[in-house]
Amino acid sequence: MSTVWRTLIDDLPPSQRAWLAASRPVTLHEHTAIVAVADDFTRNQLEGRLRTRLEDALGHAFGTQVRIAVTVDPELEAASPHPATPPSPVASAAGGRDAGDGGAPAPLGDELDTGYDTGSINPSIDLSTNPLDVPTPFGATAPKPAGTALETRLNPKYVFETFVIGSSNRFAHAAAVAVAEAPGKAYNPLLIYGDSGLGKTHLLHAIGHYVRSLFNGARVRYVSSEEFTNEFINAIRDDKAAMFQRRYRDVDVLLIDDIQFLEGKIQTQEEFFHTFNTLHNANKQIVITSDRAPKRLEALEDRLRNRFEWGLITDVQPPDLETRIAILRKKAATERMTAPPDVLEFIASKIQTNIRELEGALIRVTAFASLNRQPVDLTLAEIVLKDLIPEGGEPEISAALIIAQTAAYFGLSIDDLCGSSRSRVLVTGRQIAMYLCRELTDLSLPKIGQQFGGRDHTTVMHADKKIRQLLAERRSVYNQVTELTNRIKQQARQS
Numbered sequence: 001m002s003t004v005w006r007t008l009i010d011d012l013p014p015s016q017r018a019w020l021a022a023s024r025p026v027t028l029h030e031h032t033a034i035v036a037v038a039d040d041f042t043r044n045q046l047e048g049r050l051r052t053r054l055e056d057a058l059g060h061a062f063g064t065q066v067r068i069a070v071t072v073d074p075e076l077e078a079a080s081p082h083p084a085t086p087p088s089p090v091a092s093a094a095g096g097r098d099a100g101d102g103g104a105p106a107p108l109g110d111e112l113d114t115g116y117d118t119g120s121i122n123p124s125i126d127l128s129t130n131p132l133d134v135p136t137p138f139g140a141t142a143p144k145p146a147g148t149a150l151e152t153r154l155n156p157k158y159v160f161e162t163f164v165i166g167s168s169n170r171f172a173h174a175a176a177v178a179v180a181e182a183p184g185k186a187y188n189p190l191l192i193y194g195d196s197g198l199g200k201t202h203l204l205h206a207i208g209h210y211v212r213s214l215f216n217g218a219r220v221r222y223v224s225s226e227e228f229t230n231e232f233i234n235a236i237r238d239d240k241a242a243m244f245q246r247r248y249r250d251v252d253v254l255l256i257d258d259i260q261f262l263e264g265k266i267q268t269q270e271e272f273f274h275t276f277n278t279l280h281n282a283n284k285q286i287v288i289t290s291d292r293a294p295k296r297l298e299a300l301e302d303r304l305r306n307r308f309e310w311g312l313i314t315d316v317q318p319p320d321l322e323t324r325i326a327i328l329r330k331k332a333a334t335e336r337m338t339a340p341p342d343v344l345e346f347i348a349s350k351i352q353t354n355i356r357e358l359e360g361a362l363i364r365v366t367a368f369a370s371l372n373r374q375p376v377d378l379t380l381a382e383i384v385l386k387d388l389i390p391e392g393g394e395p396e397i398s399a400a401l402i403i404a405q406t407a408a409y410f411g412l413s414i415d416d417l418c419g420s421s422r423s424r425v426l427v428t429g430r431q432i433a434m435y436l437c438r439e440l441t442d443l444s445l446p447k448i449g450q451q452f453g454g455r456d457h458t459t460v461m462h463a464d465k466k467i468r469q470l471l472a473e474r475r476s477v478y479n480q481v482t483e484l485t486n487r488i489k490q491q492a493r494q495s
C-alpha cells in the first residue's frame with residue numbers, strides 16, 4: 001500500500017502533490033484505504049477536489065474499487081510542507097520528479113549548473129519581476145489568458161507534469177522551465193535539438209502551457225516550420241503579408257518546431273529572419289527545435305544560424321532504461337492502461353531510442369490483452385513485441401510504401417486513399433495509414449498530412465488518436481493494423 005500510495009502521489013501534478021507529501025497510508029481494509037494527513041485543511045483537500053482522482057488511481061492499481069477514508073494525525077504536522085495557500089506553480093514545476101536518480105528534485109539553479117558547457121548561461125533569473133508586463137495569475141481578479149488552447153495550438157497532454165526527467169533530457173527540461181518562467185529574459189532564443197521522438201515537441205508545448213498559466217494575457221504561438229512556410233506562401237499569394245507578419249510578430253512567445261524544414265527555402269528564411277529580429281528586439285521569447293545542432297543545418301543562412309547561437313543551445317538524448325520505464329509507467333497511469341512492472345521493463349528494454357515507438361508498443365500490448373480478455377503479462381507482451389520488432393533490425397519505411405500497402409490491403413486505389421471521399425471504408429483505411437505513418441516513420445504531422453492530399457496536421461492527429469482508441473475496442477482494427485504492419489515491414493526489408 002505504501003509503495004502504491006507513493007507512486008500515486010508522484011504521478012499527481014506538482015500543485016496537488018505538495019498537499020499530500022506528508023500523508024501516510026495507514027491500511028487497506030476491504031475496499032477502503034485509510035490515509036492519515038496532518039490537519040483538517042489537508043483532509044478537506046483530500047476529501048474534496050482530490051478524492052475522485054485518487055480513488056480512481058487506487059482502484060486502477062489494486063484492480064478493484066477503492067474508497068478513501070481520511071484521518072487526521074497531528075504528528076504528521078512537522079513533516080507537512082504546505083503553507084496556508086496552495087504552492088506556486090513556479091516552484092512546483094521546476095521541481096518535477098527525476099526518473100533518473102529518484103532523489104529529491106534539485107532547485108532550478110542546480111539543474112542548470114550540471115557541468116555542461118553552458119556558454120552565456122545565467123541561472124539567476126529574477127522571478128520577482130514580470131517579464132511580459134501582463135498581470136500575474138495569482139491575483140483573485142486575474143483576467144482570462146489571451147487565446148484558447150486551440151488558438152495557441154497547444155496539445156493539452158504535452159505539459160511539464162507529464163514529462164519524465166532523466167539524465168538524457170534534464171538540462172533541456174530545466175532550460176525549458178527557465179524560459180517559461182522568465183520569457184525573453186533567461187535565454188533567447190532557446191534551441192533544443194535531437195533525434196525524432198525524444199520529446200522536443202512535448203517540451204515546446206509545455207513551455208507554452210506554463211507561460212500561459214503564469215502570465216495571464218501572454219500571447220503564445222506554436223507553429224511547425226512547415227506550417228510557417230505554407231502560411232507564408234499563401235499570404236504572399238493572397239496579398240496578406242501584413243496579416244501574416246502580425247500573426248507572428250505580435251506575440252510574447254513564439255514556439256517554432258522542426259526548424260530544419262526551413263533549409264533551402266530562401267524566401268521563408270528571409271521572412272523568419274525578420275520575424276526573429278522583431279521579436280528579439282522587443283525581448284519576446286523565441287524557442288526553436290531542430291533535428292540537428294544549428295551548425296549542421298548547412299542549408300540555412302549563416303545569419304540565422306548565428307542568431308540561434310545568441311541564446312542557449314541544448315540537446316535531448318535517447319533516454320536510458322530507467323527513464324524509459326518511468327515514461328511507460330507515467331503513460332500507463334495517465335491513459336489508464338494496466339500493465340505490471342515486469343511488462344513495462346520488458347517493453348522498455350526492447351525499444352531503446354524513440355519514445356513515440358515506446359508508447360506505441362505499450363498501446364499495442366494493452367490493446368491485445370483487452371481484446372483477448374487476457375491479463376497483460378510477459379508472455380503476451382513477448383508475442384506482441386515479436387511482431388512489432390523483427391529480428392535483424394528495423395528497415396527504413398516510407399510514407400509512400402505505407403500508403404501503397406494500405407491501399408492494396410483494403411482494395412482501394414492510392415488516389416482514393418489520399419483523396420477527399422468520406423465513405424466509411426475509405427476513412428478507416430486512411431486513418432490507419434496515417435496512424436502507421438506516425439508509428440513507423442519519423443515524419444512530422446504536417447509532412448504526413450501532405451502525403452494524404454495536403455491535409456492539415458490536426459487531421460493526422462485526430463486519425464492517430466482514433467486508431468489508438470479503436471485498437472483496444474475493435475478486434476478487426478487490431479488485426480488489420482497488425483497484419484498491415486507486418487506486410488509493410490516485410491516489403492521494406494525486401495526492397
Ligand SMILES: Nc1ncnc2c1ncn2[C@@H]1O[C@H](COP(=O)(O)OP(=O)(O)OP(=O)(O)O)[C@@H](O)[C@H]1O
Pocket residue numbers: 158162163164165169194195196197198199200201202203291327355356359442443444
Ligand atoms: N521525457 C518524456 N516524458 C514523457 N513523455 C515523453 C518524453 N519524451 C517524449 N515523450 C513522448 O514521446 C512522444 C514523442 O515526443 P515528441 O513528439 O515531443 O518528440 P520530438 O522530439 O518532437 O519528435 P519529432 O522530431 O519526430 O517531432 C510524445 O508522445 C511525447 O509526449
